[in-house]
Amino acid sequence: xxxxxxxxxxxxVGCGPAxxxxxxxxxxNGAKTLVVDKKREVGLPVFDSASVIYDLAELEAAAGFxxxxxxxxxxxxxxxxxxxxxxxxxxxxxxxxxxxxRRPDLEKALAVSAGRDGAExxxxxxxxxxxxxxxxxxxxxxxxxxxxxxxxxxxxxAADGVYSRVSKxxxxxxxxxxxxxxxxxxxxxxxxxPVEKAFYELxxxxxxxxxxxxxxxRGDDRFGVGVAYQLELxxxxxxxxxxxxxxxxxxxxxxxxxxxxxxxxxxxxxSSTTVKHAAEKLVEDGVMLVGDAAWRPLFGSNWGSPxxxxxxxxxxxxxxxxxxxxKKGDVSEKTLGGYPAKLDATFKDHTKAEIVEAREYYFKLLxxxxxxxxEAIAAIGDQYSRLHLYLxxxxxxxxCVPKIKEWWAKNPTSTPxxxx
Amino acid sequence: MINVIxxxxxxxxxxxxxxxCPEEVLxxxxxxxxxxxxxxxxxxxxxxxxxxxxxxxVTGKKKQRKTEHA
Numbered sequence: 238x239x240x241x242x243x244x245x246x247x248x249x250v251g252c253g254p255a256x257x258x259x260x261x262x263x264x265x266n267g268a269k270t271l272v273v274d275k276k277r278e279v280g281l282p283v284f285d286s287a288s289v290i291y292d293l294a295e296l297e298a299a300a301g302f303x304x305x306x307x308x309x310x311x312x313x314x315x316x317x318x319x320x321x322x323x324x325x326x327x328x329x330x331x332x333x334x335x336x337x338x339r340r341p342d343l344e345k346a347l348a349v350s351a352g353r354d355g356a357e358x359x360x361x362x363x364x365x366x367x368x369x370x371x372x373x374x375x376x377x378x379x380x381x382x383x384x385x386x387x388x389x390x391x392x393x394x395a396a397d398g399v400y401s402r403v404s405k406x407x408x409x410x411x412x413x414x415x416x417x418x419x420x421x422x423x424x425x426x427x428x429x430x431p432v433e434k435a436f437y438e439l440x441x442x443x444x445x446x447x448x449x450x451x452x453x454x455r456g457d458d459r460f461g462v463g464v465a466y467q468l469e470l471x472x473x474x475x476x477x478x479x480x481x482x483x484x485x486x487x488x489x490x491x492x493x494x495x496x497x498x499x500x501x502x503x504x505x506x507x508s509s510t511t512v513k514h515a516a517e518k519l520v521e522d523g524v525m526l527v528g529d530a531a532w533r534p535l536f537g538s539n540w541g542s543p544x545x546x547x548x549x550x551x552x553x554x555x556x557x558x559x560x561x562x563x564k565k566g567d568v569s570e571k572t573l574g575g576y577p578a579k580l581d582a583t584f585k586d587h588t589k590a591e592i593v594e595a596r597e598y599y600f601k602l603l604x605x606x607x608x609x610x611x612e613a614i615a616a617i618g619d620q621y622s623r624l625h626l627y628l629x630x631x632x633x634x635x636x637c638v639p640k641i642k643e644w645w646a647k648n649p650t651s652t653p654x655x656x657x
Numbered sequence: 658m659i660n661v662i663x664x665x666x667x668x669x670x671x672x673x674x675x676x677x678c679p680e681e682v683l684x685x686x687x688x689x690x691x692x693x694x695x696x697x698x699x700x701x702x703x704x705x706x707x708x709x710x711x712x713x714x715v716t717g718k719k720k721q722r723k724t725e726h727a
Contacts, residue, residue, distance in 0.1 A: 400676040477709040506671035
């Protein structure tokens with residue numbers, strides 16, 4: 238293996254939203270920074286089947302620049318809502334600046350801004366291993382085509398997503414339990430029940446208890462229709478395609494949409510991990526985890542949504558902290574710990590136990606019998622919509638969990654509760 | 658003999674196999690389909706056979722895994 242005789246302060250592995258922001262803010266604060274990604278093109282393929290951002294302005298604030306909205310923001314979304322098994326709308330939660338976004342363009346905008354701020358970016362470059370000398374991070378082994386080579390660095394930022402190859406080579410734990418999602422982008426769909434504003438719709442489907450099913454409007458006649466689920470839920474061997482077809486059947490049966498003339502213009506799928514196995518620690522000497530590689534209960538999001546806002550925030554914090562550590566000449570766990578400390582300060586309002594409880598109440602709704610789900614959506618759908626947004630990392634829990642808890646106490650159910 | 662066979666017609670590119678494989682045998686790159694990146698590391702544990710589309714078969718396993726999709 239050859240050395241490229243190149244030396245960086247920081248190497249970021251992965252150029253998704255977290256990696257681009259880590260690269261941008263490390264470079265901007267004076268660290269010599271390289272971002273590598275094994276894909277050929279930033280943002281593609283798309284693993285996010287919904288591509289919904291609940292507050293684009295907030296994302297811009299976190300990223301530190303404004304997007305070209307004509308490119309990024311595809312379709313205005315007014316908020317999120319639940320659709321009960323019988324097909325009734327419930328619990329509309331309004332969003333401030335929500336959109337169905339063009340995910341590849343969003344990611345490209347983040348990478349372009351990182352490049353402009355001085356981060357070097359190499360696509361088509363796979364991370365293979367960490368090089369350590371005397372126990373300290375000294376570089377990385379990379380591969381481009383058939384060629385393997387090393388570059389020197391002091392800090393590695395792992396932004397390599399749910400399967401984080403980097404964190405497997407550290408003492409930091411990575412998430413393990415898997416969710417799978419499948420979404421289709423359908424055009425030429427007719428709404429049979431007109432709506433004033435377009436909401437991101439979450440469906441409770443009797444034939445798919447425990448599954449997470451959604452319709453994400455992408456135009457007046459264009460809709461993203463998707464499902465996400467833990468593999469353990471599939472008892473009878475259906476494939477993801479078959480499960481998606483079941484959801485489509487349900488959508489037809491409740492008569493909200495006419496899909497008869499619809500064209501499928503794309504199919505997206507992805508996998509993600511549950512919060513249960515999330516990383517406990519985010520840094521060690523010379524290594525930091527960001528974005529999905531850093532998944533942890535604080536962010537609650539756990540059903541296949543890659544969590545762009547969280548990725549941008551953690552990437553930026555880690556990039557800034559890495560640059561400070563380089564300036565100090567100290568990349569120990571203690572100094573890099575400034576990043577998780579910032580994160581904890583941002584999310585200090587909830588304990589892990591509270592978040593786990595919130596998640597269990599969410600699954601309780603997904604697993605209840607259809608009659609109970611209808612009642613719950615009619616009575617506390619708004620609280621559930623808030624809880625959903627929270628689990629996407631969007632807002633504080635506020636008082637939704639106590640209200641949800643109170644309702645279930647008065648309306649007990651014999652159906653099994655959360656998926657463990 | 659151990660081999661990992663991926664039916665590209667079935668693969669939906671969800672990354673499940675790449676995430677699940679403890680030995681980093683499987684990967685996704687460039688397009689959305691899974692491929693075998695490092696066959697010599699495969700221990701034939703069969704985790705990837707839980708593929709949501711049943712697109713993966715591993716040959717040379719010592720014994721069949723007891724449960725699939727259970």
